[in-house]
Amino acid sequence: MHRAALLLVLLICNFVFALSLTDGLLPNGGFEHGPKKTEMNGTVVTSKTAIPNWEISGYVEYIKSGQKQGDMLLIVPQGNSAVRLGNEASIKQKVQVIKGMFYSITFSAARTCAQEEKLNVSVSPNLEANDWGILPIQTMYSSNGWDSYSWGFQADRPDIEISIHNPGVEEDATCGPLIDTVALKTLYPPKLATNLIKNGDFEEGPYVFPKTSWGVLIPPHIKDDHSPLPGWIIESLKAVKYIDSQHFAVPEGKRAIELLAGKESAIAQIVKTIIGKTYVLTFAVGDANNACEGSMVVESFAGNYNVQVPYDSKGKGGFKRAQLQFNATSTRTRIMFLSTFYTMKNDNSGSLCGPVLDDVKLISVRNPRRLL
Numbered sequence: 236m237h238r239a240a241l242l243l244v245l246l247i248c249n250f251v252f253a254l255s256l257t258d259g260l261l262p263n264g265g266f267e268h269g270p271k272k273t274e275m276n277g278t279v280v281t282s283k284t285a286i287p288n289w290e291i292s293g294y295v296e297y298i299k300s301g302q303k304q305g306d307m308l309l310i311v312p313q314g315n316s317a318v319r320l321g322n323e324a325s326i327k328q329k330v331q332v333i334k335g336m337f338y339s340i341t342f343s344a345a346r347t348c349a350q351e352e353k354l355n356v357s358v359s360p361n362l363e364a365n366d367w368g369i370l371p372i373q374t375m376y377s378s379n380g381w382d383s384y385s386w387g388f389q390a391d392r393p394d395i396e397i398s399i400h401n402p403g404v405e406e407d408a409t410c411g412p413l414i415d416t417v418a419l420k421t422l423y424p425p426k427l428a429t430n431l432i433k434n435g436d437f438e439e440g441p442y443v444f445p446k447t448s449w450g451v452l453i454p455p456h457i458k459d460d461h462s463p464l465p466g467w468i469i470e471s472l473k474a475v476k477y478i479d480s481q482h483f484a485v486p487e488g489k490r491a492i493e494l495l496a497g498k499e500s501a502i503a504q505i506v507k508t509i510i511g512k513t514y515v516l517t518f519a520v521g522d523a524n525n526a527c528e529g530s531m532v533v534e535s536f537a538g539n540y541n542v543q544v545p546y547d548s549k550g551k552g553g554f555k556r557a558q559l560q561f562n563a564t565s566t567r568t569r570i571m572f573l574s575t576f577y578t579m580k581n582d583n584s585g586s587l588c589g590p591v592l593d594d595v596k597l598i599s600v601r602n603p604r605r606l607l
């Protein structure tokens with residue numbers, strides 16, 4: 236009897252431990268524990284296992300905050316240390332996950348001197364061929380050079396290895412990107428209720444670092460089966476930004492989306508509809524209180540119907556509600572949002588910014604006239 240109870244407690248503890256292990260920084264995910272002096276040549280890490288919890292390959296440098304590169308001062312957003320991935324260099328870590336679950340990786344990266352930078356994030360061994368993603372890190376969205384990026388996957392097995400690889404072939408290997416704070420979060424597939432849009436409030440999404448104030452980018456070309464933003468497709472050329480109420484003005488709940496790059500950043504969801512039925516799509520459009528000022532327009536599409544919602548932003552937060560009523564002409568209707576114009580922050584950073592979207596709801600209505 237006692238033994239069974241003890242076993243149960245142990246099982247529960249294991250389970251809770253497994254879960255808690257997967258929400259937040261990976262072990263030594265901030266690279267605060269570094270190599271021994273004997274495992275470095277200057278800043279270059281010389282042994283594969285020199286950085287605790289990680290395995291490296293290729294030209295990897297261990298960077299301390301405040302270190303100089305030419306006349307560039309390297310800063311690290313959290314803690315004192317980060318790594319730099321030179322050409323073809325990678326960092327890997329083995330993690331325990333739950334088979335079949337969906338996960339999102341979030342990490343921060345900064346471009347240094349290279350021109351075209353990309354990172355290949357992957358999980359292995361996974362059965363699916365598409366269990367890697369190329370994240371462009373060329374466009375800088377934050378004011379200090381660091382941005383956080385997210386990528387989603389479904390675990391095919393309980394023991395996986397997460398890898399971040401710089402496929403770059405720059406002439407100067409020391410021009411690779413800096414990487415800091417690698418985190419993992421379990422994603423729960425959204426359930427449909429009366430709202431026919433999945434995750435319309437954007438509450439479910441990638442891990443957001445509590446101490447970073449620049450949100451998390453959700454990269455372009457993301458399909459819904461591997462989206463770090465469950466339910467949503469990022470079908471555009473540029474990223475959208477996932478923002479939190481701790482650092483931004485958010486119309487509803489704790490999370491929302493900032494449409495950063497005009498028509499180049501669009502998010503979509505395909506919903507099941509009944510031909511001939513009338514539907515009402517409602518949503519909130521606002522600004523994130525991030526010095527993003529000006530006349531903005533959010534365009535919303537539902538099949539062949541669309542509405543343009545103007546929003547005059549003072550850059551200090553606020554929002555309005557809008558709606559689009561439509562009659563379904565297909566059994567699947569594409570719902571899409573984009574920002575008509577490009578906007579830049581008025582803080583001289585030159586960073587792109589845009590309107591905030593939140594609280595997207597779709598309901599079918601029997602008697603549309605009653606709403607008018």
Ligand SMILES: *[C@@H]1O[C@H](CO)[C@@H](O)[C@H](O)[C@H]1NC(C)=O
Pocket residue numbers: 276277
């Ligand atoms: C350290 O790096 C320098 C420059 O790349 C090289 O010349 C030197 O041989 C290296 N030292 C060791 C001990 O590997």
Ligand SMILES: *[C@@H]1O[C@H](CO)[C@@H](O)[C@H](O)[C@H]1NC(C)=O
Pocket residue numbers: 355356357367368369400402
């Ligand atoms: C990204 O990395 C994965 C895993 O190593 C590899 O299979 C894939 O070919 C890489 N993709 C590109 C475009 O380099």
Ligand SMILES: *[C@@H]1O[C@H](CO)[C@@H](O)[C@H](O)[C@H]1NC(C)=O
Pocket residue numbers: 513560561562
């Ligand atoms: C939907 O169809 C009804 C009649 O079937 C019509 O009265 C209404 O105007 C249509 N609504 C839209 C938004 O086209």
